Amino acid sequence: MTTTAEAAPVARERYRDAMATVAAAVNVVTTDGPAGRAGFTATAVCSVTDAPPTLLVCVKRDSSVGEAFRANGALCVNTLAPGHVALSNLFGGRTPAEERFAAATWSTGASGAPMLEGALASFDCLISRVVEVGTHAVLFCEVVGVRLGDTSEGLIYVGRRYDAVAAVRDR
Ligand SMILES: NC(=O)C1=CN([C@@H]2O[C@H](COP(=O)(O)OP(=O)(O)OC[C@H]3O[C@@H](n4cnc5c(N)ncnc54)[C@H](O)[C@@H]3O)[C@@H](O)[C@H]2O)C=CC1
Numbered sequence: 001m002t003t004t005a006e007a008a009p010v011a012r013e014r015y016r017d018a019m020a021t022v023a024a025a026v027n028v029v030t031t032d033g034p035a036g037r038a039g040f041t042a043t044a045v046c047s048v049t050d051a052p053p054t055l056l057v058c059v060k061r062d063s064s065v066g067e068a069f070r071a072n073g074a075l076c077v078n079t080l081a082p083g084h085v086a087l088s089n090l091f092g093g094r095t096p097a098e099e100r101f102a103a104a105t106w107s108t109g110a111s112g113a114p115m116l117e118g119a120l121a122s123f124d125c126l127i128s129r130v131v132e133v134g135t136h137a138v139l140f141c142e143v144v145g146v147r148l149g150d151t152s153e154g155l156i157y158v159g160r161r162y163d164a165v166a167a168v169r170d171r
């Protein structure tokens with residue numbers, strides 16, 4: 001039997017090709033505070049526990065935005081709807097922060113982070129813990145506010161492209 005210690009490492013490209021087959025919700029994650037306003041597109045977002053309500057966000061350590069999130073200690077996960085493909089690309093590229101935010105309408109959550117008008121759902125959070133794993137920082141976030149939008153479809157990213165998906169609503 002092959003033990004974990006003996007297993008050959010999986011090449012990055014192979015790992016990414018496999019991950020590209022896994023459908024994921026698309027989010028624009030935002031922050032504001034003493035370190036300024038910042039935001040980026042993220043599919044690496046996951047619910048951790050509902051008591052206390054906690055989610056996690058993985059952010060590349062060498063990205064231009066990571067430090068602002070850590071310094072502000074707050075963020076908002078804005079889960080996107082099908083009309084947000086251009087916004088996702090804007091927040092996913094090397095574009096200055098002000099250009100990113102100018103492309104949409106925002107309000108401010110209790111944490112101080114920008115909440116996207118028209119999002120499928122927004123999760124306003126305080127960062128409770130940061131764990132560094134490889135190239136990424138995993139931000140554990142306690143959810144202090146939730147806002148549900150009116151839209152009935154969500155946006156997914158799979159096969160390196162976007163698609164719409166029905167968002168079942170039971171409110
Ligand atoms: N977790 C992350 O940091 C992610 C980063 N991206 C970035 O967005 C751009 C476009 O991505 P794709 O068109 O999907 O092509 P891709 O071939 O770079 O990525 C395929 C899949 O691999 C995963 N992935 C990509 N980069 C990763 C990273 N640095 N760490 C952990 N997982 C990663 C994601 O699930 C992604 O959908 C790339 O620059 C990619 O690095 C995209 C998705 C997730």
Ligand SMILES: Cc1cc2nc3c(=O)[nH]c(=O)nc-3n(C[C@H](O)[C@H](O)[C@H](O)COP(=O)(O)O)c2cc1C
Nearest residue numbers: 040041042043044058059060063064091092093094
């Ligand atoms: C669909 C999509 C999903 C992404 N998911 C993540 C993610 O989960 N974590 C991450 O660190 N970067 C992710 N990225 C890349 C960041 O959005 C991008 O690097 C971000 O704009 C950081 O700012 P910078 O590139 O200007 O440094 C994603 C990009 C796209 C297009």
